[in-house]
Amino acid sequence: MSGNILRGDIPVGLFNCSRLMKLYLLENHIGGGVPSELESLAKLKILNLEGGIPDALARLTQLVSLGLALNKFSGAFPPSIYNISSLKFLSMFGPIPTTFSTIANLQHLAIVWNKMTGSIPITSQNRLGGDLPTSITNLSTNLWKLDIGRNFISGTIPYDIGNLISLQKLRLDENLLTGPLPSSIGKLSSLVLLNLTSNRLSGELPSSLGNITRLEQLYLSSNSFEGAVPPSLGHCKYILYLWIGSNKLNGTIPQEIMQIQSLVYLNLSDNSLTGSLPKYIKPLERLCTLSVEHNKLSGKLPQVLGDCLSVENLYLQGNFFDGDIPNIKGLMGAKRLDFSNNNLFGSIPGYFANFSHLEYLNLSINSFEGEVPTEGKFQNATVVTVFGNKGVEASRN
Numbered sequence: 001m002s003g004n005i006l007r008g009d010i011p012v013g014l015f016n017c018s019r020l021m022k023l024y025l026l027e028n029h030i031g032g033g034v035p036s037e038l039e040s041l042a043k044l045k046i047l048n049l050e051g052g053i054p055d056a057l058a059r060l061t062q063l064v065s066l067g068l069a070l071n072k073f074s075g076a077f078p079p080s081i082y083n084i085s086s087l088k089f090l091s092m093f094g095p096i097p098t099t100f101s102t103i104a105n106l107q108h109l110a111i112v113w114n115k116m117t118g119s120i121p122i123t124s125q126n127r128l129g130g131d132l133p134t135s136i137t138n139l140s141t142n143l144w145k146l147d148i149g150r151n152f153i154s155g156t157i158p159y160d161i162g163n164l165i166s167l168q169k170l171r172l173d174e175n176l177l178t179g180p181l182p183s184s185i186g187k188l189s190s191l192v193l194l195n196l197t198s199n200r201l202s203g204e205l206p207s208s209l210g211n212i213t214r215l216e217q218l219y220l221s222s223n224s225f226e227g228a229v230p231p232s233l234g235h236c237k238y239i240l241y242l243w244i245g246s247n248k249l250n251g252t253i254p255q256e257i258m259q260i261q262s263l264v265y266l267n268l269s270d271n272s273l274t275g276s277l278p279k280y281i282k283p284l285e286r287l288c289t290l291s292v293e294h295n296k297l298s299g300k301l302p303q304v305l306g307d308c309l310s311v312e313n314l315y316l317q318g319n320f321f322d323g324d325i326p327n328i329k330g331l332m333g334a335k336r337l338d339f340s341n342n343n344l345f346g347s348i349p350g351y352f353a354n355f356s357h358l359e360y361l362n363l364s365i366n367s368f369e370g371e372v373p374t375e376g377k378f379q380n381a382t383v384v385t386v387f388g389n390k391g392v393e394a395s396r397n
Helices: 012-016 036-040 055-059 079-083 134-138 159-163 183-187 207-211 231-235 303-307 350-354 390-396
Strands: 007-009 022-024 029-031 046-048 065-067 089-092 108-111 145-147 169-171 176-179 193-195 200-204 217-219 224-228 241-243 248-251 265-267 289-291 298-300 313-315 320-323 336-338 343-346 360-362
Touching (some): 134 159
Parallel strands (some): 046 065, 200 224, 289 313, 313 336
């Protein structure tokens, strides 16, 4: 019955459906709260509701999933709810209860889209202001998903986060977390997704990240991490999305990373990386986007780029690359190519004119020379930009 804008009280007759197993009451305008007769639905396994939380909820002993994420509750949660031993999935909105770490079989906890500025009282003994308390590491070892992203949570990531050994998805993104990423993160060997984007984390990236060999998505962008990119990330052979842009990383790009054949999206942009793009690597056949813009990279662009046939987006701008553009005429699916603000020279490849999917080609502020092709995509000034190449400008005069 979700999303029907129903009005009035919940009819008591609904609670005569003793065999009911699923009940969805979200996104309505139901008044009067949830009646205590709710406990008569003894076989209920999935419940999504809004309104006040009745104590009777705790007597639904077969309840597996409780969805409260679209609520705006005030006041305290009935402590007895946390005695529902069958509960595995809990999503919440609003004030954080004091005892959810006592739910022994909890596997999925989502506390999202809040505006938390106060405490997260994982146990009744903690009054830690806005910090992420160390007692979060006492959650059930069966927990496989923890999502408290997009809040205003501060403090550091507890070292004992490695105790949550069943975690497959950990999201702490878009908070105010500070301090280092503890090396114990490497104990979470079941993780497939780790998202710490848009915090204030600092220090070096721990080499133990390479122990999380099942990782498929790693998002560490928009923090203040420094030091080198750990070559151990090359052990993450299943990783699809690797985002570590917008940090303070330096050193060279490890060849080990450029050998991960599963990579679809690699973002190393807006750091202080030096050296060249690794040359002696196998083609990354699944790579769709390579984003290394605004670093201090130099040298010639490797020919192997032309063999990464799935590439749609190349962001190479704002570096010190030199030499010719390598032969990438095989990238027929290319959509956005940015070579601007480098030291590239030679002629502008005419084959770009035949890239039928091309939406954006920026060759500006380099040292290209000779005639600018005039056919195909080069006829559209909104697609192709070539200003700031003195040799090209001279050939036009």
